[in-house]
Amino acid sequence: MAHVVIINGTNSESSRIQGVQQYIEQHVEEARSIEVYKLPAQALVTADYTNEVIQAANRLIEQAQVIIILTPVYKASYTGILKTFLDLIPQKGLENKVILPIMVGGSAHHLLVIEYALKPVLSVLGATTILQGVYLIDQSIERTAHGFTIQEEARERLQSQLQKLRKEPIFLS
Template identity: 50%
Template sequence: MTQVAIIVGAPNDQSRLNGILDYAVEVLNEENIPSETIKVHLLPSRNLLTARFDSEEIKTANSIIEKSEGVLVLTPVYKASYSGILKTYLDLLPQNGLENKLVLPLVLGGSFGHLLTIEYALTPVLSALGANHFIKGVYTIDNQIERTGKHHYSIKEEAQQRLKKALDEFINSLNNREIKEVV
């Protein structure tokens, strides 16, 4: 069965990026696609900052990526790029850790001014890790996600439609890969 790894580069559990995470997991669950989430901010910071490749927590996170067929990469935009905490984790992935993985970037920013973050900042790094099968990423403006309670979010209809379209394409591509591999 298809396995999806979800890497979340939010600095905490209060980030509106968690609204996108919750929605993505809901869509995957509706299609009975198992997923595992790596919240980078929950990994030991010392291991991230000192590049402890041999850390059990880092090895466990990397094994989630290794056994997955698809990877969702979620990040907020800071200073016109993906989050630094995401970069610290990506640096600890094996050189070709995303090879043969289907990748979908989901990015949250404060304005349309950083719309090209996916193409000019995130995709080159993911490509350097071996990723070459991408679904066109989705850039969402943070005011399209409303906090409705502690750890509860509402995504505006237009943003939700764009996320759903990309997630459906991701899921269909995963399912088609399974069929090709079985044949």
């Protein structure tokens, strides 16, 4: 199976994005995760490409065939912490990779944020195979005493895109 890396661009462990990450990890074998909020803040803010932790994260991306990008919607865009990490990915660092963007927002009003905010940045990083993203309303992800529960309709849309990943040529080798 292809090498899959999840880039989690939320800024906290209690974010509903964590529920989406957990769901993906349960359904994609051997997915590796980069939780940006756990990376060294000083290295992110100062764009320290030489930081060992940042270099290790970039090696995961370099080795990946599939990148799944998760982020909440803040102020009609993706998170600033995600942007600081994307800035540390080498130019053309997403070239020859299949990208699946997934965003969680407070309402349907920001449905096009994937198209207008995130995809242009991914393209600049060399991404040419960007699958149709998944936009979820935060109300479809419920925090429970045991983690998170994702409503059926949202789970079905996530599962549909994960199945499309499996049909990509890289999974057929």
